[in-house]
Amino acid sequence: MSMSMTSTDGLIRVFTEDELRSRMSAVVNELERRFGSLDRALEREQDWDYDDDEARLFSEYHAVAFLLSD
Template identity: 75%
Template sequence: MSAPTDNLVRVFTEEELEDRKSAVIDRLEQRFGSLERALKREEDWDYDDDEAALFSDYHAVTFLLSD
């Protein structure tokens, strides 16, 4: 039997966050052609659930990396 993980907090290194940011930007660029176009599309509020998840990931990781 494994221990419950409900109250665990995952700590990420800056390198892991940078890697995640790079991966998310790559996916946004593949989908929209560039990060700028992706962020412009987000402003239109016209995107599907997968795109919403990418935008959420992008903003979360940039927030965590901000000073």
């Protein structure tokens, strides 16, 4: 049986501003749940004292913030 694989190389995903704001809200909510507040989360990030899952959240937070910035 032959199975074809689809490559995602060169694939571009476009997000609406509403989708970005929704994702930002979800990420901020998760950071607040884990650290008590967004400020505490960002302070913890500066200490470089976090696990891989938290690193993913920090990365996503900054990426979405960048995309939403003017």
